[in-house]
Amino acid sequence: MHQDFIQKKDPYRCLNENKGKFLADFKDVFHNVDQCQKKAEEFTDRCLKPAVEDFVNRSLGPDIIGEMRTSEQFSTRMSFQYSVLLDLLSEDTFEKYQSFISSYENYVKEWILNKILERFSNGSTVFEEQHLQSCVNSMNNAIQKAKTEKSGNIKSFVEVICQELVDKLVISQDALGAFMTLNKADQEQFAHWLTECVTEMAQTLREKFKKTDIQTKLQSLHVNPQDELFNTLIGCGEQCPFCKAPCEAGGTAHTEHFASLHRPQALGRYRWSNTNKLCIDICSSLVNSDISFLCIEREYQSHPYKGYKEMYPDWKIQADASLQASDYWKYVMAKFNDEFAAAYVAKPADIPEAWKEITPEQAEASLKESFLVI
Structure with a gap:
């Protein structure tokens, strides 16, 4: 773990990974090119977008659990056990009964997964949309707050934004550190382009969420709905x-x-x-x-x-x-x-x-x- 930390923070490694970007930034400064749009895009793509996706993935697990608990099958422990046994009776095959008895936890978790897939097979992204819009609102509010602070440079401007978002988004410090180098951007213009980039980012993520099936989404969640529902409705197993x-x-x-x-x-x-x-x-x-x-x-x-x-x-x-x-x-x-x-x-x-x-x-x-x- 210690070696991993040293490797992750190694300045030489960070320099090599970002040298292309550093070179482009240096050329902009050398040629007196304003970096507003480029920096806004970079900050959005490298810092904000991954943080928003992470926030959605952290939130979606509890959303799915809550939605499943609204159905009668998942409302109480007795209702859940009754539903599993009734389902076994409706299929009425030896293989199912034997699997249920001999591999109880695996069988029940698989049963839960199938019910989740069935419930969310319509491709609805209502939960993702709620969290995405919440993030967009928070980011726009943070931009407005940073504008009122009259920061002396873009570094200070971005620091205000990050501070405003700290309770919601986990922004990569490595990505943020790389972004902070060699920028010569006008604050007002940067705020304008950043607002535009946030809007574009939201649309990009919106389309991505719609194209991603529920089974793929489940693999990215921080909370496993199957395990949580099993622990809640079954207990120790x-x-x-x-x-x-x-x-x-x-x-x-x-x-x-x-x-x-x-x-x-x-x-x-x-x-x-x-x-x-x-x-x-x-x-x-x-x-x-x-x-x-x-x-x-x-x-x-x-x-x-x-x-x-x-x-x-x-x-x-x-x-x-x-x-x-x-x-x-x-x-x-x-x-x-x-x-x-x-x-x-x-x-x-x-x-x-x-x-x-x-x-x-x-x-x-x-x-x-x-x-x-x-």
């Missing part, structure tokens, strides 16, 4: 060590994970050791039993479910033998029993006949009940 149900504690600051609705443990690859058949019992009933599980952390040694906290101290699983899996997961397990068995190198579970009779409509009704959707 941890899953139950047995059934892979996601933690519902919310946020990332909690010290204990929990899930109110556990799933058949087959979804977490658990099977009965004596038959190799997938296990459809749920965690809540198993931790209330005398049954043991083979613990990966202890090289598959047997460990009682009642003592699961010795292995997974960060998880709290409510012990209740009366609890059952929801009809949603019963439906999934019954429909894709053979597929899960093949994927997990196990034998299919013994599925109760009642599970096999659950329809997609009943599974959806169960989902609504679980997430209190009216």
